[in-house]
Amino acid sequence: MHGHKSCWDSERMGLLEIKAFIKSVSDMQYADAILVSWVDNRTSDCCSWERIKCNATTGRVMELSLSDAIRVNSIDVSDGFPIINMSLFVPFQELHVLDLWNNRFEGWEENKASNTHGISKRLKILNIGYNSFNDSLVPLLTSLTSLTTLLLQANGLKEGFKPKKGLANLRNLEVLDVSGNGLTGSLTMQGICELKNLVELNLSGNKFDGSLPQCLSNLTYLRVLDLSSNQLSGSLPISVFANLTSLEYLSLSDNKFQGSFSLSVLANHSRLEVLQISRLQIETENFPWPPKFQLKVLNLQHCNVSGTIPSFLQYQYDLRYIDLSHNNLDGTIPTWLLQNNTKLEILFLFNNFLTGRLHLPDSKRDLLHLVISNNNFIGTLPDNFGVILPELVYLDMSQNSFVGSIPPSTGYMERLLFLDLSSNNFSGELPKQFLTGCVSLEFMNLSHNLFVGQIFPKYMNLTQLAWLYLNNNQFTGRLEEGLLNAPSLYILDVSNNMLSGQLPHWAGNFSNLDVLLMSRNSLEGGVSVPLSNLQVTRILDISGNKLYGPLEFSSNHSSLRHLFLHNNSLNGTIPNALLQSSQLTTLDLRDNEFSGSIPHLINEDSNLRALLLRGNNLQGNIPEPLCHLRKLSIVDISCNNLNGSIPSCFTNISLWMEEGDSFNGFVIWHGILVPFPSMGNYYNSILSLMLPGEDYRESSQRVEIKFMAKNRYESYKGDVLNYMTGLDLSSNELTGDIPSEIGLLPELHALNLSHNHFSGSIPRSFSNLKMIESMDLSYNELSGRIPLELSELNYLSIFNVSYNDLLGPVPNSRQFANFDENNYRGNPLLCGPPVLKNCRSDLPPPLPTTPAEEDESAIDKVAFNWSFAASYVAVILGLMAILLLNSYWRRQWFLLVDACIDSSCFYFLYKLAFYRRRLGQS
Structure with a gap:
């Protein structure tokens, strides 16, 4: 006989086998910690063991939880994740609940000897979510006819339940979650409509397509229905939702439904608490009477809702979460929205056309997230802003037309982590209360406003600050040391202000400073000492200031990826270490006073992508090692005094952009983790239900490079730079022939060789520059004919060969039909319609081109x-x-x-x- 408090011996042995299995595929110590009471002791009472519940009468195990038991961080998973043998569960004949959640099991094995799946037919609750089981598990699942709860979310069941009956055998199911599996096909194929006892159903995050079946109206007990993030299409059948009057939770977001849907269909759904619909035309007005429901969560983003804030919200007093973003709302935010809903925590109204002043309720509210960016709000912020909303964690009011200063009451917002007031017309100085009271602030963006005064006063107490954007304002004075109170600073942008004084030496005190942007100010003095203090910075931009003196660069800057020093008065020679760095990606020294030659000591393993030396006093030849840099894609060494010919090593120029070369170094990603409520805060469910809000704000710092193309400086930014290639050698003293090998650069977008002394003919190989958009060969001594093959360059929009010695007919087809005589001035021997000169019939015919690209004009001359x-x-x-x-x-x-x-x-x-x-x- 077995006591009612003890497990059966067979079950105790089964538990020990399960423990041995966990130890074999996981960290030994971690397994002991998870299964603290699972010891090899036959006399111990296993019904008191952790993660086990027994039947009080029979003593048999009824509930077994192995959730999150497999630790993979410390083991080798190169051969895949563990496979579980279902025979381990044969001893548990009365097992009702089995929880294998989040173990990354990759598969399962049957007990072939006993010809059984190994799981008790009495099983009622099975949770195998967040594993990697595949479709081979389906026969097992469909045989467990006693199941009432089946949780399969985030597995690999892409093919779904292929048998004709699908899930129809599981008629006792009340809770079903197959979300996040990528299941395909129509809903009718899955047999869901036969599960008439369903209470909670989550089909989100799959690839179900087709229309919504009418038979769903048979599920009259349904309280939770989540169909979000699928590919369902067609119109929403009104009769389905009219019959589902027990609904408490309805999510139809992110599908491909067509037509419109009136919320009046749900007016009698008195139990409805959560409503999430997106990307569907929603009619929010014309309720026949005030709705009977009291919502807690309303999400209608991307629903083309127009007019003022929906009037039915006047009857809602229990809202916790409102998202009406990405619509066509106009007018003001009505005072009753915040006045009525005293429990409101999340309010998203961004990307609309809302206007007017921001009015707050009369008393304090516990609002956590307020996002009203990209609207047309005007006026000043209320003086009591921080008093009424002291609990704010996330505040985004960017891209509006707010004016005035930041209220001192914002100093009461001690929990504020994220603040974005950028792209408004705020002015005045930053109040002391704000700089000392917002002690939790990690992200602050005040850029593109009209703020004035001195920044970083010594009393500044934003100790948690990591991301700080103050660019494009009117701040003045020297950079004080108050920022030293924020030791975790990661990004600092104070560019385009009116700051003066020298570069701060204390910038090197930040051990995590990744991006430092101080361009377009009035900073002066030398740069060598401040630069030597920076150890971990990846992007440094101090261009457009009044800096002078020589530049020193050492191995201490091993982390530096992008260096911008253009438009200053720096002089001396270019340090050899710059081109010897293996990490530097962008080097921009344009428009300074550097002299001497381009360094010849170049690291051929360099990651250099953009080399910009325009507008200096550089002399000598182009160094041969330069064209061995295999990742170089943008070169601007124009407006110098370089001489000699283009080096012969440019025969390897085709290596610059290797096929398949991927690169994302022009974008520096960063993110900030902001606490965000889960759906569990607003609705209690067994299912894994999600809110669309983000708890991770990801943004990027995109490197910007200016390059002369199409006769003007073009700005290339971020990912676009991965596809931009350009070569500018203009305005130098270069001589000799143009190497035909340049034509082996099929990805080249811009080529400028103008204002030099190049001779010979235009290489016919230029017809291979299929992506070329701009080609300037003007003001040289080129001779011969313009190759007719250049008319094959379909993207060519700028072409200039003025003031050379070219002769013969001008191409006049395709892109060349858009060019006129301005593109050919100073070549009196050219003829054809573009130059308004008829070609003589006795003009000598062109000679065939030799493999060495011989000068075809010699006999003509x-x-x-x-x-x-x-x-x-x-x-x-x-x-x-x-x-x-x-x-x-x-x-x-x-x-x-x-x-x-x-x-x-x-x-x-x-x-x-x-x-x-x-x-x-x-």
């Missing part, structure tokens, strides 16, 4: 010179004969010469002689 000389001699001899033999024509000639001196004829003759001389030299 010789023929032209001989023909021109013969014509010239014939004209001179004829003119001299006439003048010697006829005195009348002699007088007329001298009169003509006098007239030419005072007219444009002289200029014409001068230009004719000039072009003849250039042709003779070439």
